[in-house]
Amino acid sequence: MASLLKELPSMTTILSVYASISGLSMLIRTILNEMIPRGMREYIATKFSDFFAAYFSSDFTFIIEDRWQAVENETFRAVEVYLPTKVGPSTRTKSLLLGTNDTNNITAPPKPGIPIDAKVVDFFQGMHFEWSLCEKEAKKYYHRHKRYFQLKCKKNYREQVMQSYLPHISNTAASILNKRETLNIYTYDIEDSMWESTVFKHPATFETLAMDPDLKKFIIEDLDLFVQRKGYFQRVGRAWKRGYLLYGPPGTGKSTLVAAIANYLSFNVYDLQLQGVRNDAQLRRILTSTTNRSILLIEDIDCSTKSSRSRNQNKNPKEDRKEEEEEEEDQLENKISFDPGVTLSGLLNFIDGLWSSCGDERIIIFTTNYKEKLDPALLRPGRMDVHIYMGHCTPAAFKKLAFTYLGIKDHVLFKCIEELIQSTVTTPAEVAQQLMKCDKPQVALQNLIEFISSKETEMVGKDGAKKHEEEVIKEEVIKCRIEDMKQDVRQSKILTTSVYLT
Template sequence: MIAAMAMLQSWGSAGTAIASFLFVWDMIRRHLPPELLRVLERWTRKLRVVFNPYVQISISEYMNRNLKPHDAYAAVEAYLSVNSVKEAKRLKAEMITGADKLVLSMDENEKVNDEFHGAKVQWISGKLEARQREHYPEVDKRYYKLIFHKKHREMITGPYLDHVVRTGKEIQTRYKKQKLYTNSHSKTTWSHIVFDHPASFEKLAMDRERKQEIVEDLITFREGREFYERIGKAWKRGYLLYGPPGTGKSTMIASMANLLNYDIYDLELTSVRDNTDLRRLLAETTSKSIIVIEDIDCSLDLTGKRKKILEKKTEGGTEKSKKEALSKDTEDGSSRVTLSGLLNFIDGLWSACSGERIIVFTTNYVHKLDPALTRRGRMDKHIELSYCSFEGFKVLARNYLGLESHPLFESIRLLMKETRITPADVAENLMPKSRKEVAERCLRNLVQTLERAKEKQRSDKGKEELEDNEPITEDKLEEKQETRNADETIELNAV
């Protein structure tokens, strides 16, 4: 009892001393000259730094003096929302753009503790009100403050922060929604929607060995950061998808994006004004994305035809008339993207920006493309998507009808050996037209379609034999091939 009374008396004495000190300090602050007071406060801060054993690191929501988001802030927020928010008493719930559920995070001025290899740290969330900011006063500035003992400085500023950012980005990737971007003619920026395509390699109508080869190539690329750094190449890979219409090129791209969890940038070349805008669009793409240019042969043909027309319009004219024609051509909305600009887009210096990316070209007629565009190093892997095989048919039968086997499978296998049909046409025949239509009826429809296609191909072959004696130029041969492919597609669709 006596000891307790003595302790209370000592606390009371200490409280009186502190109160007296604060009173005297307040009197000094009021009567000292401002210059001397500033010097005294500066020395007081230095003393606090000397005797304070803790270090602070602030991570702001925006970069200094501009409104560009700070990637590290978003990573820290994701890390704390999963790893440390369990002990916070005040939380805020937000719906992140593209997500389908609420995400919890620390409220302002909330504190949580974390531990890393025995070192204890504390995170504090805060916000500077708009009126407190000198730049961009209309925007609040949120931040996270990390506090730790100075004896752990090297471990916290190195491995721990690397761990926080890396884990936070993994969490962001896990919960993010994929996006499909496109460029418009009126703006040199990307607009996007949520990408929610159900395609996958398991459902792709292709031979199992070829699918496995492509999947392994994609996964090797995704995990090849150290390899690309070691060989001194930009972390990117080009894929050329070619084959007749309806063979699944767009479905292949969707399957690639879903396998890797990448966003897709669908680049419409005819909407890009010139090479400068093309570079700007490339610089705005993000890492972990697939840049797609579909029907690249059509885009290049459009550019080539425009150039020939422009040369005819300016032929024999003065330099002034050529500039006027070029200016009018630009005002009319025509694209001035050149093959050289496109090649630099693929593997020039600008192609190294934004990190991990895949570039995909699609074409129906690969022989039309310039060899400079398709060479290895630009389009590293060429993937032919041809007519449907029996293995591809079995995948579609399983997808559409839920069948692994059927007595009609053998007839279909024999017909497919002698007939060319695209996966799109096979799928259309397997699609039930009503709820009452059974699987056998769909298979019989496919058999009839294959038999008709076989008869037509036999008839076309007979006509070709009659025309063999006629001289055929290269242009005429190409025209015949294109007409034949178009006729086959029209006939199969009609059936």
């Protein structure tokens, strides 16, 4: 034993050899760094890492990115919904994301989320899984960051993951979404190229909606039929979607009806402003990033000139040219750079073209104050399947508003108000505004009578002035026509005289 100890090198010798090896390795690393470009070094390191991982590691990694080709990755969305349910006190993670988007309730308990690079452990049928959410810079300019989940497991779990575990996650996520208590309303952030959401808690329902009972019944039955006919749409070869056009004067309840539909179906709302979209390509990316079981809302579609103007007709080329020149002058004055904008063809390609099949169970709702301004191509069935006129207040709608705001079903003043409403154009929003001024039915109804009466007086005055103006214009037109006829007679006499002299 003593002889064996004598043959071992001393500590000084060991440290000297280690220092020599370290110095040599540092020298070699420096030389390689100088001679081999950084990209090549990273490539070689990656290949060595993959080689050792493939032959010496028993782990396997699944990558689930947030987008799959041109659309949102539904598997990513399912995992995003599923994983927070696995976050608890026993979760092996050093950090936890908490927050709430319920702006209406500051005391709402925060909901857990998965922060970037945090690890979540899950167990399924005796198998151990480790999840992590990662983020990296996107290559394309319209996606600043790309998020993806990493799922690490044993190699021999691959088949179980594909056949059992991922379907379990999708079914659990679907169950959670179907039972969700809160809805979200989304708006698109053009700069960050992403939808941003907040809690949608609009109180409107079909019970509180001031609308003709027959029309309300028709809408409810149409919605029920739509959500129950998935197999029918597949059998006839059509995309599972439904288009609605809500048209009528301002203040007639178009937005309120949208809220009632969202609450009835438990669908999230995607509110898209076409005026902020640069071109058709960006519009396609925006629309394909919406989720199933949702409402796509495009309000005031008539305000988007390129989507409302006819593609094949120019009824008055001079007026169109004048409008274009005015737009060019405004852009030069304000020095605003602009893109071609959304075209009608680009919009139609999503709602009724090949891209309309990218998603299921969707409601597309357009609103407009002026239906006559829309291109006929937008109005045909398949694009806007149901046209709903949101007109002025009717006696039935008034009674519903009175019950909603005042809690009364009948009153001695009802008959008088109903007669005034039938003879004077009044919107439901105006009626509701008057009823909200006082909790006492008698006072509120008297205020409403005074409002409608004053409005009727103003309209009579305007009609009289308008009628007088029309008569004056008509007289001027007649005078102009008479002068034109006289001028034609003079020209005819001159022409006849010249011919005779010739």
